[in-house]
Amino acid sequence: MRLVLLGPPGAGKGTYASRLTVKLGVPHISTGDMVREEIKKQTDLGRKIKEYSDRGALVPDEIIIKLLANRLRKPDCDKGFILDGFPRTISQAEALEKIAKIDLVINLNVPDEIIITRLSNRLVCSKCGAIYNLLTLKPKREGICDKCGGRLYQREDDKPEVIKERLDVYRRQTAPLIEYYNNKGLLRNVSCEDLMTPPNVMVEKIIEIIKETEKGTR
Numbered sequence: 001m002r003l004v005l006l007g008p009p010g011a012g013k014g015t016y017a018s019r020l021t022v023k024l025g026v027p028h029i030s031t032g033d034m035v036r037e038e039i040k041k042q043t044d045l046g047r048k049i050k051e052y053s054d055r056g057a058l059v060p061d062e063i064i065i066k067l068l069a070n071r072l073r074k075p076d077c078d079k080g081f082i083l084d085g086f087p088r089t090i091s092q093a094e095a096l097e098k099i100a101k102i103d104l105v106i107n108l109n110v111p112d113e114i115i116i117t118r119l120s121n122r123l124v125c126s127k128c129g130a131i132y133n134l135l136t137l138k139p140k141r142e143g144i145c146d147k148c149g150g151r152l153y154q155r156e157d158d159k160p161e162v163i164k165e166r167l168d169v170y171r172r173q174t175a176p177l178i179e180y181y182n183n184k185g186l187l188r189n190v191s192c193e194d195l196m197t198p199p200n201v202m203v204e205k206i207i208e209i210i211k212e213t214e215k216g217t218r
């Protein structure tokens with residue numbers, strides 16, 4: 001199953017993807033993580049990416065596509081993958097089509113109020129990147145990661161004033177993409193109307209759709 005997860009920041013893409021990857025046995029590929037990893041490893045590409053981000057510029061699509069193409073060629077992607085954070089624009093979607101066939105696009109519909117409340121309660125582990133939420137997914141010990149004992153912090157862009165701006169950017173950029181995939185018959189919507197809906201309920205909904213899709217393509 002080659003799956004793309006679409007949804008505004010704070011829709012839960014990362015959380016759902018990390019659970020789906022276990023249930024489906026296919027890798028979770030986050031372009032954001034890939035970019036950060038590349039910078040950390042100080043590869044040629046990583047150094048180039050750092051130049052852009054140091055200037056406050058967007059990393060060009062060609063670079064992301066190159067990274068992604070290399071990643072998707074690895075053997076663990078033979079059975080499929082879950083793509084999170086990419087594509088965000090139609091031109092990215094077109095570039096993606098050239099390197100991989102996508103079976104299904106899940107569009108997470110979440111109202112803005114829910115996102116703002118959820119993101120302003122989100123904490124991230126400084127060591128392993130695990131995601132927590134003070135409302136729905138509390139760490140066992142306050143401020144400490146359950147998995148690795150690292151310290152939890154709030155990301156700069158999860159502060160309420162920044163979230164509104166991120167949502168505006170997302171809607172402007174990604175709305176056409178939703179239509180694009182809908183026209184191709186690949187899009188399925190999954191809605192979350194309640195802030196307290198636990199992640200596993202959403203994951204189950206997504207898995208249902210995946211099963212239906214697999215039946216349909218067989």
Ligand SMILES: [Zn+2]
Binds near residue numbers: 149
């Ligand atoms: Zn951790």
